[in-house]
Amino acid sequence: MLEAASATFAVNGKRLVDAVDLKLQPGQVTAVVGPNGAGKSTLLRLLAGEVAPTSGTVHIDGRDLRSMGPGELARRRAVVPQATALSFPFTVLEVVLLGATVPGFAPAAPRALAAAANALCTVSLSGFAERPYTELSGGERQRVHIARALCQLATAHRRPGESAALLLDEPTANLDLAHQGAVLREARRQAGCGLAVLAILHDLNLAAAYADEIVLMSRGRIRARGKPAEVLHDGLLSEVYGCPVRTNATPADGVPFVIPHAGMYAVRS
C-alpha cells in the first residue's frame, strides 16, 4: 500500500503540500481534485518518489521511498505524466516498450512484446503499433503513455504481497468524451486487477462517476475526502474553487454531478 504520512513539501518556505495523510488502497481508484495550484501534481510527485518530502514520509508496504532506487520504484509504481515533450519519431510500439525494461542492445523479449500488445489493445490502439508517435493526435498520445505505464507494471517482477500503484496526472485532459470514459474505465479495471490507482482530475463529474474516493485539495492541504456524495457539496466546492457551483444527482443511480454557475448568470447570483 502506497501511503503518505503527514508528508510536507516546501520550497523557499512555501508549503506546496502541507501535512498530507493519504493511503492508496489496492483495488481502489482515488481521484484527487482541487483548483489550480492546490498541490495535486506535487502530491503525485511525492507519491512517485520523484521528490522527497521535506518532512513526514512516503512509503510503500512500510518501506520508505527514500530507501528505494529508481529501478525498485519503477517495479512498484508507474506514472502517466500530464504532457510529454517527445519530439523524436519513435513508433507507438517503441514508446510502449520503453515501459518494459529493455537493457542494452538486446531485442525486446516475447513477454515484453505480449505485454505491449496487451496494453495497446487496452487503450484501443491495436492497429497503431507501427505509426510514428509524432503523427498522433493529442488524445492518441495520451493513450500511448497510458499503455506505456500499463506495460511497465505488467512486465515488472513483483513478489507476492508486493503492491503496485498507477499514478495518472490528468489522464483525461486532451481526450474527447468517449475516450475520457474509456481511460477511466481502464483505470477502474486496473484497480480491479489489484492496483492502487490515483488520478488527478479536473472534471468533478468524471471523478464522481469513476472514483471510489475523492480527495479534495486546497492550498496544499486535504480539505475533504470520502465517497463522491460525501465530498461534492455546494458550499464546500464553491468555497474551495472560489466560484458558485451547484451539485445535483443523476436520477438513476444517484451519482452526484456538479454544474458551475458560469457566465452572466453567475454575476447575477
Added chain:
Amino acid sequence: MTAEAAPHAISIAAGRRQAVAARVLLAAAALLAIAALLSLSVGPTGITLASLPRVIGAWLAGTSDASTAREQLVLIDLRLPRTLLAMFVGASLAVAGAMMQGLFRNPLADPGLIGVSSGAALAAVATIALGNGIAAPILRPLGVYALPVAAFFGGAITTLALVAFAGRHGRLMIGTLLLAGVALAAFTGALTGLIAYMSNDRELRDLTLWSMGSLGGASWTKVIAVLPFAALTLLVTPRLVRALNGFLLGEAEAFHLGIDVEKAKRTIVLATAASVGAAVAVSGIIGFVGLVTPHIVRILAGPDHRVVLPGAALLGAAMVLLADVAARMLVRPAEVPIGIVMAAIGAPVFLHLVTRRGIGGME
C-alpha cells in the same frame, strides 16, 4: 483481430523495425570497410593495397629488403595508423554527438555543447602562441605532444567547470548545463580571440589550420593515445541505451521508468568529454560529423539508441575516413584540412537527405 492474434501482429511490427535497423547497420559497416580499404590504398606514393600481403609477410618474417622497406613504411607506419586514427576519431565524435542530442533532447546538440571543443581550442591556441614564450619551460619537455596534451586537458577542465556550474543539490540541471555551456564557450572564445589577435602571422596560420582539423600527423603513438578513450566510450555506451531512450521522453519520465537519471547524466557527460577531448587533441577540430551522423542514422532507422549509437559509430568512422581520403587526394602532394572537406562534401549530402526524407519525422 482476436486477442491471441495481437502479439503475432506486434512481433511482426517489431521484427520489421529490427530488419530495417540490421540493414542500416550492415550497410554502414560495409561502407566503413570500403572506406578503410580506400584509405589504405591511396596516397601520393603510388603504393596500392596489392603490396599489402607482401609487406605483412615480410614484416612477420622479419625479412625486408629495400623495396619492401619503403612499402612497409608507407603502409604500416603511415597509412595504417592514419586509417585507425580516422576511424577512432570519427566514431568518438559521432557517438558523442548522438549522446548529446539524446541528453539535451535536441537534434541540434553537438559534441561541442558541453564546452569540450571551446576549452580544447583555448588550450591549443595558448600552446601554439605561448609555446615559444612564457609557457616554454612547461611545454618544451612535452615536445610534439604539448599540443594534444594541452587540448585534452583544456577540454576536460572546461567540462568539469561546466558540470560544477550546472550541479545543484547533487543534481545536474540540463537547462543550466546548456546555458552555462553557451556562456563558457563565449568566454573561452573571447580568450582564444585575444590570443589570436596578439599572435604573429605564423602562429595565426598554425592555429587557423589546427581549428580546421587534420589527421596529417597520424602515428602509432597517437593511435595508442586515443585508443583507451575510444574504447571506454564504446564500452560504456551499451549501458546508456536505456537511459538515452528514456531521456527522449523527459527526465522525470526516465526516472519513472526506473532509470538512475543522475548517474546516467554524469556518465554521458564524462564519456562525451573524454572521447571528444581525445579526438580534438589528436586531430584538431573536425566539425559536422558529430552533428550530422546521428541524424542520418535516425532518418534511416528511427530514433532507438540501440541502433543510433552503433550506427553513428560505424557511419562516423566511415565519413571521417572518406573525408580524409579526399583531403589527401585533392591537391596532392599537399593536404586540404579535413574539416573543410567534411563540411564541403557532408553538407550537400545532408541537405539532400533532409529535403528528401524530412528530418526523420522529427517535430
